[in-house]
Amino acid sequence: MxxxxxDDAPLDLAxxxxxxxxxxxxxxxxxxxxxxxxxxxxxxxxxEAKLAPLAELAPxxxxxxxxxxxxxxxxxxxxLPRAANDNALAWWRASALTCLAxxxxxxxxxxxxxxxxxxxxxxxxxxxxxxxGSTQPLLVxxxxxxxxxxxxxxxxxxxxxxxxxxxxxxxxxxxxxAPLGVLPAAGLTVPPGQPIGTKLxxxxxxxxxxxxxxxxxxxxxxxxxxxxx
Amino acid sequence: xxxEAPGLSDRDLIAACAQQDRAxxxxxxxxxxxxxxxVAMRITRDSALAADATHDAFVQVWQQAGRxxxxxxxxxxxxxxxxxxRALDLVRRRGREVLGHQPIEEQxxxxxxxxxxxxxxxxxxxxxxxxxxxxxxxxxxxxxxxVEGYSHTQLAERLALPVGTVKSWIRRSLVGLKECxx
Numbered sequence: 001m002x003x004x005x006x007d008d009a010p011l012d013l014a015x016x017x018x019x020x021x022x023x024x025x026x027x028x029x030x031x032x033x034x035x036x037x038x039x040x041x042x043x044x045x046x047x048e049a050k051l052a053p054l055a056e057l058a059p060x061x062x063x064x065x066x067x068x069x070x071x072x073x074x075x076x077x078x079x080l081p082r083a084a085n086d087n088a089l090a091w092w093r094a095s096a097l098t099c100l101a102x103x104x105x106x107x108x109x110x111x112x113x114x115x116x117x118x119x120x121x122x123x124x125x126x127x128x129x130x131x132x133g134s135t136q137p138l139l140v141x142x143x144x145x146x147x148x149x150x151x152x153x154x155x156x157x158x159x160x161x162x163x164x165x166x167x168x169x170x171x172x173x174x175x176x177x178a179p180l181g182v183l184p185a186a187g188l189t190v191p192p193g194q195p196i197g198t199k200l201x202x203x204x205x206x207x208x209x210x211x212x213x214x215x216x217x218x219x220x221x222x223x224x225x226x227x228x229x
Numbered sequence: 230x231x232x233e234a235p236g237l238s239d240r241d242l243i244a245a246c247a248q249q250d251r252a253x254x255x256x257x258x259x260x261x262x263x264x265x266x267x268v269a270m271r272i273t274r275d276s277a278l279a280a281d282a283t284h285d286a287f288v289q290v291w292q293q294a295g296r297x298x299x300x301x302x303x304x305x306x307x308x309x310x311x312x313x314x315r316a317l318d319l320v321r322r323r324g325r326e327v328l329g330h331q332p333i334e335e336q337x338x339x340x341x342x343x344x345x346x347x348x349x350x351x352x353x354x355x356x357x358x359x360x361x362x363x364x365x366x367x368x369x370x371x372x373x374x375x376v377e378g379y380s381h382t383q384l385a386e387r388l389a390l391p392v393g394t395v396k397s398w399i400r401r402s403l404v405g406l407k408e409c410x411x
Contacts, residue, residue: 015403019374020272022379031314045302050410052306053353055313056346056373058271060263062381065301067266067280068258074284075291162296190346211288216318 011043018047028218032204034162074211128154139221141200149194149225152187159204165220166209170199177201182209198225235261239304246294254291262287262304264380265312272316272378275361289315317378367402370395
C-alpha cells in the first residue's frame with residue numbers, strides 16, 4: 001500500500017479529519033462530504049472508533065455549574081413543536097391555515113389580473129449567466145421594490161435528508177454572521193434592512209438549522225450585496 | 230430517576246433522548262459532561278471555549294439522538310467525537326484568531342508513559358500495540374494532534390520540523406496504523 005495514489009487520498013482525508021489536523025474549512029468540507037458519501041463516512045467512523053481510546057489521555061474537567069442550564073435553554077425551544085398538547089402546535093396550525101389563505105388569495109389575484117400589454121419589466125427580472133457546461137446550481141439574490149430580498153437557487157441544490165441549507169448575513173464591519181433562516185427549495189424572502197456591502201452566506205447545517213446560532217457546517221455559497229451603477 | 234440512571238446503558242439513554250426524554254438527557258450529561266468538557270479543555274486550553282464546545286456537543290446529541298445508529302459505533306466514541314470536532318472548530322476559527330499565534334507551553338504528560346492508560350480496554354490495548362509500531366517522534370505527532378488538537382503548523386513548530394515533513398509523516402503513520410488496526 002503506497003498511500004499516495006489518488007484512490008487513497010479521500011481515505012487519508014477521513015483519517016486526518018478524525019485526527020484533527022485539517023484546517024477549519026477543510027474539516028467542515030470533510031464533515032459535509034460524509035453526509036453524502038457513505039464509504040467516506042464509514043472511514044471516518046473507523047478512525048473515530050479506533051482512536052477513541054486516546055480520549056482517556058484527557059482528564060475529566062467538570063463543566064461550569066451553569067452549563068446544564070444553558071444546554072437546557074438551547075434545547076427547550078427545539079422540543080416545543082413536538083409536544084402534541086402544547087399551545088405552540090395549535091398556533092402553528094392556525095398560522096399554516098393563514099398561509100394557505102394568503103396563498104389562495106394571491107393565486108386568485110394573479111389569475112384575475114388582466115394580461116399586461118407589453119413586457120415592461122416592472123418586476124425585478126434577472127438572468128444568471130453561468131459557465132457553459134457547468135452543472136452547479138447557483139443562488140441569486142434579487143431586491144424587491146420595498147427593499148426585501150428574494151434568495152433563490154437556479155436549480156435544486158441536493159443535500160442529505162438530515163441537512164438543511166441556512167442563510168446568513170454578514171454586514172460590513174460585523175465579525176459574526178447573523179442567521180436569516182433555513183433556505184427552502186422555493187427560496188427565502190429576507191426583510192428590508194440589509195445594507196449594501198453585506199455578505200450573504202449559505203452553510204450546510206443539521207436539519208432545522210444551526211444548533212448554535214452560528215454556522216457549524218461548510219459554507220457553500222457566498223456573495224456580496226452590491227449596487228448596479 | 231437518579232442522576233446517573235443506574236441500569237440504563239448509554240445506548241438506552243440516547244434512545245430515550247430521541248423520544249424527548251429530558252431525564253435521560255440529564256443523566257447522559259451527568260455521565261459524560263465532565264469527559265466531553267475535559268476533551269474540549271485539552272484542545273482549547275480555555276475553559277470558556279471548552280464549555281462552548283461541550284454545550285454545542287450536547288445540543289447536537291439532543292437534536293441528532295434519533296439518527297444515532299448503535300450498529301455504527303460505540304456511544305462514547307460518538308459523544309467524544311462531537312465534542313472534539315466542535316472544540317477543534319472553535320479553536321481553529323476563533324480561539325487562535327484572538328490569541329494570535331502563541332507558542333504552546335511544553336506539557337510533560339504526553340510522554341510515552343501515559344499511553345499505559347490505554348491498556349484498560351480491549352480497543353485501547355490494540356491501539357497501544359499499534360502505536361508502539363511507530364517511531365517515538367511519529368507517535369508523538371499523532372498524540373499531539375488527537376489529544377491536544379495541534380494543527381500541522383503547530384506540530385511543525387513544536388517539533389522543529391518543516392510542515393511538509395509533518396504532513397508526510399502523519400500520513401505515513403496513519404497508513405501504518407490503519408494496517409495494524411484493521
